[in-house]
Amino acid sequence: MPIETAPGLEAGILLASTLFCLGLAGLMMRRNVIFMLMCVEICTNAAALMFVVAGAHWGNADGQVMFIFVVTLAAAEVAIALALVLQFYHRKHTVDIDQLNDLRG
Amino acid sequence: MQGLLAWVPLLPLIGFLILVGIPLFYRREPPESVITVIGVGSVGIAALFTAVATAAVFWQTPSGVVNIALWQWMQLGELKLGINFHVDWLTLVMLMIVTGVGFLIHLYSAGYMRKDPDFRRYFAYLNLFIFAMLTLVMADNLVLLYLGWEGVGLCSYLLIGFWYKDPVNGTAACKAFIVTRIGDTAMAIGLFLLFYEFSTLNIPELINAAGDPGADREIITIATLLLLGGAVGKSAQLPLQTWLPDAMAGPTPVSALIHAATMVTAGVYLIARMHPLYTLSETAMTAVAIVGALTLLLAGFSAIAQSDIKRVLAYSTISQIGYMFLALGVGAWSGAIFHLMTHAFFKALLFLSAGSVILSLHHEQNIFRMGGLYRKIPFTFLCFTIGCASLAALPLTSGFYSKDQILLRAWEFHQGFNSLWLAGVLGALITGIYTFRVLFLVFAGSEGAASRHCKDANTPAMTIPLAILAILALLGGLLTPPLQAVFGTTAERHPAAWVEGVAIAMPLIGLGVAWQLYRREKKTGEQRSRVTQFWFSGWGFDWLYDHLLVRPFNMLARLNHNDMIDALYKGTAAFSRQLNTLLSASQNGQVRWYLATFAAGSILFLALLVAL
Amino acid sequence: MTLMAIIILLFAGGILAWLSERYLQRGGHWIGLVSLLLASLLLASYWPYLGAAQVIGSGPWWDSVQINWIPRFGISFHLAIDGLGFLMLALTMAMGIFGLVMTWNDIHFRRGFFYFNYLWTLAGVVGVFTAMDLFLFFFFWEVMLVPMLFLIAVWGYEQRLFAAIKFFIFTQASSLLMLIAIVALAYLHYGNSGQLTFNYNDLLDAQLAPSTAYWLMLGFFVAFIVKLPALPFHPWLPDAHTQAPTAGSILLAAILLKTGAYGLLRFNLPLFPESSAAFAPVAMSIGAVSVIYGAMLAFAQSDMKRLVAYSSVSHMGFVLLGLYALNTIAMQGAVMQMIAHGLSTAALFALVGALQHRLHTRDMTQLGGVWAILPKLSAIALFFAVASLGLPGLGNFVAEFTVLVGSFRSSHWIAVLAATGLIGAALYALIMMQRGFFGALNKRLQKLSPQAPIADLNLRESCALLSLAALLVLLGLRPQPVFDIASPTVARSLAHIETARAQYAKDQGIGTRFTSQEQTWAKPHPKESESP
Secondary structure: OOOOOOOHHHHHHHHHHHHHHHHHHHHHHHHEEHHHHHHHHHHHHHHHHHHHEEEHHHHOOHHHHHHHHHHHHHHHHHHHHHHHHHHHHHOOOOOEEOOOOOOOO | OHHHHHHHHHHHHHHHHHHHHHHOOOOOOOOOOHHHHHHHHHHHHHHHHHHHHHHHHHHHOOOEEEEEEEEEEEEOOEEEEEEEEEEEEHHHHHHHHHHHHHHHHHHHHHHHHHOOOHHHHHHHHHHHHHHHHHHHHHEEEHHHHHHHHHHHHHHHHHOOOOOOHHHHHHHHHHHHHHHHHHHHHHHHHHHHHHHHHHHHOOHHHHHHHOOOOOOOHHHHHHHHHHHHHHHHHHOOOOOOOOHHHHHHHHOOOHHHHHHHHHOHHHHHHHHHHHHHHHHHOOOHHHHHHHHHHHHHHHHHHHHHOEEEHHHHHHHHHHHHHHHHHHHHHHOHHHHHHHHHHHHHHHHHHHHHHHHHHHOOOOOEEEEOOOOOOHHHHHHHHHHHHHHHHHHOOOOHHHHHHEEEEEEEHHHHHOOEEEHHHHHHHHHHHHHHHHHHHHHHHHHHHOOOOOOOHHHOOOHHHHHHHHHHHHHHHHHHHHOOOOOHHHHHOOOOOOOOOHHHHHHHHHHHHHHHHHHHHHHHHHHHHHOOOOHHHHHHHHOOOOHHHHHHHHHHHHHHHHHHHOOOHHHHHHHHHHHHHHHHHHHHHOOOOHHHHHHHHHHHHHHHHHHHHHHO | OOOHHHHHHHHHHHHHHHHHOOOOOHHHHHHHHHHHHHHHHHHHHOHHHOOOOOEOOOOOOEEEEEEEEEEEHOOOEEEEEHHHHHHHHHHHHHHHHHHHOOOOOOOOOOOOHHHHHHHHHHHHHHHHEOOOOOOHHHHHHHHHHHHHHHHHHHHOOOOHHHHHHHHHHHHHHHHHHHHHHHHHHHHHHHHHOOOOOOEHHHHHOOOOOOHHHHHHHHHHHHHHHHHHOOOOOHHHHHHHHOOOOHHHHHHHHHHHHHHHHHHHHHHHHHHOOOHHHHHHHHHHHHHHHHHHHHHHHHOOEEEEHHHHHHHHHHHHHHHHEEEHHHHHHHHHHHHHHHHHHHHHHHHHHHHHHHHHHOOOOOEEOOOOHHHHHHHHHHHHHHHHHHOOOOOOHHHHHHHHHHHHHHHHHOOHHHHHHHHHHHHHHHHHHHHHHHHHHOOOHHHHHHHHHHHHOOOOOOOHHHHHHHHHHHHHHHHHHHHHHHHHHHHHHHHHHHHHHHHHHHHHHHHHHHHHHHHHHHHOOOOOOHHHHHHH
């Protein structure tokens, strides 16, 4: 249990939140799937940053373990997502996400 | 010898089965002669068996009773019913009428229906009809009686609608069945009540149980009234009489069968059979008498206004059955059965000779287009005249004896002058009027429009039954059935001579009035005043029922054609569907929209979490 | 083991029929017929029991088989047969064969799969009629449902999908209620006795609080009267019956409806005697109203098949009325009605099917005067129409009469109300004959007939229909054997009710609900108590 508050924590949280909000906003506003993927990356990285900051704060290695896990996850996700995007482009000849609404009710 | 009696109803049944089953074995339709032999023969042998059994078993013993147990029908707790026959003199009289007159009508039909493409079907129905009626009169329990009762209804339905291609016949047939079914349902409820009270439906046991002083009179009254409901339906009495005039749609011998030998007499038989119960209830007796009195008058007036020869006879049947009900209501049990018997003779004669007229005139039934036929078809004229005389109860004919007995009994029963007797006497007058009006219009005077094409259509198969029936109608009054053992004897009391005189005079006055009426109508042709139009329509009963029952029911059926309850479920389904469209609007397939709502939702959730 | 063999035979026959589809064009119906005949033969091996009822274990069972299934929950594969079960199985077999024979050449695609569904439905029904374990009962209850769904949805008429879904939703929703009631019953019994079991014979002794029992009873009751069907749960029936292929309609009308009635008699009355007795007036009223309402709706239809379907609602109302009259006469009548209705309605559906097959319509405004071109078919239709309106001398009359006589003892007015249904029956039966078969030949048919003469019933169809007609006459004139066979089961159900009533009266002292009820709507008869 850390007694004193490290000055980096609040800054870290602020940075991570800002990053996450940026990613989310981009995700909502962008229609290009590639850009959306990049935004997703930003969001994941914001979360990963949060792990690192928290890990440093508590003096615990778990945060860094989780960071590595998130990075791996992101890599896997990107691989699959890009494959999907490729398929999507192949079929619809566009990368506009709004065209991808076949599941509408 | 008793076994012979069991064969009596079975023979027509066998005839029916053979006639129906023929297509199973032969591809082609058998010739008419074969069908005639089977159809007429089965009833003929049944009649013969009845006669033999009567001569051998019953002739010397008026109190003789034969019970024939065929097999156990059902046995559930106290409900013990057998397919058992009970034959006493009352049954025997009915048997003789049904098989005897039935046989003559069958024989006549063989001539009347010749060359009809559905000859076989006709005789099959006819045999089934006789079987049902025989079961009815021989049954030893009320449920078996009900079997015959409904069977008779079915056969009348089939025969009235025999020429099925004309929808009018079909409607008349349906009407007959449904109207009588209404009465039957009342009767069925009466059976439930009787079983509830006495735990048996066997007729002799029931009569024993009801005779017990501890029996609940109120229930007996209700039960007998319900049975009366059934009788009223089958016998075409008020208020269920409307089916009978329409039932003329069937072939004419069928009308003869329905009116004379079977069907409409069933109600009279039922009440006579259950008479010990009726005697226990004054209300029921009065009800029977009033129904009879009213019906005989109403139907009589209607008969005066008719222009169709068969409808005149139909109304006259209703009226004559009214006499029988009147007789039952005043306790003249043997009088009622006696009148039933003579009525069977002369009504069969009348219908069959009317059938000859109709056939000779190539299916013309309007009496205003007839006239002067006494020269063209003298034999038919003779038969019809005898029938009319007997129907109008001219002295020395069979109808006279039976009707006289009823009127005297009505006089006695209420100790002197009373409204029931008056109704009977008035009825006698009316009977005279409508009977001779028809006779004059059809046979007397100058030739009508249809008479010119008249060609005597009688074949031997038709003349023989006519001749026999004519003799019976004349002399049948001598054949008083020995019914004392069934109904008990009543002390003979002779009322004042003028009472007797009135009864004799009424038909003669009627004859005179009919002559006047005929003279007038011959001049004016077919036209009716307001009153006679009302009579013509059968006192507006059809109109009344049509507006009171048929139309509301049809409307209700049409309204509810699609089942209101289903609408409830359909409504639920529609509601779900609406909800579905509402919610599926949010499912628009836009990932970014989902994301936005997701983000908004998360923020909202977080905000709530913080706030609380 | 015979029972087991019957069920396995039908299941196996079904699979075989499906497999044969690949190799044989028209093998399905032969496989179906052979397996049904073999099954009937197996069933016929019970004939020695027909004379006198033997008592095996705790009940009038003729034969039973019990194999552990899920012992942890006290669920076993427990089949048993008694008089009622035998009657129902005999009806099932007879109607199965009848349906098969009547629609011998009607199916034009996926024949093997059709007969697979057909046989599996029958297997499910056999299971329902013999299962003595409530879980197993529920299992078969569902097994019988799904193939039926396919029969309607794949081979049905115009609106088959709609009808199939409606049928499924109604039965499924209601059987869920039953499942809840079954589980609750077993659980409560476990709580009381410490023994977890779904065995019917054990659950008969379950001690339940009256209010709980009432709710559980309602759960079963709703499931069963949906199947029956009675007001207000009937709307699935006209659609399902009308849209199903002829063979499916025959199965539905002749057999599947009977499972509801069977369930009421076998499960509802003995398992919850007190609450059933308390509920009886309501159930009887539902029955009587169904009789009249069904008849009125039948009268209003112009689709002949729909008319027959609604007439089923009317007829099954008598069953409900009879079962809840709670006396021997009425209950026996209800059993009789199950059989008689099965025969007469199956024949009517077969006839409408045959008519549609020949004239390509079942709309009565398009028919009329059919007698002139199809006399045999029309004559047989007349017979069954007349049977359906309850003509004495035929099975339906015996059933309706005994039901009414019996229920009149329990409640005068309800019986009188139901008796007016007799008039309604005459109305719809005659209007069907009138509009369909009598009258002048319809113009459309006049055009149709000279080009190609329309074939009347052939030998196969005539024989099938005439044998049903003969059975109905036999039932009408000599119903006693059926009554005798069913009587132990009925007596047993009734005995439960009687003990419950007596118990209740003893617990509550004089002037309680039941005794007062008995005085008002059931006149006590000295002989009633000594009836078997």
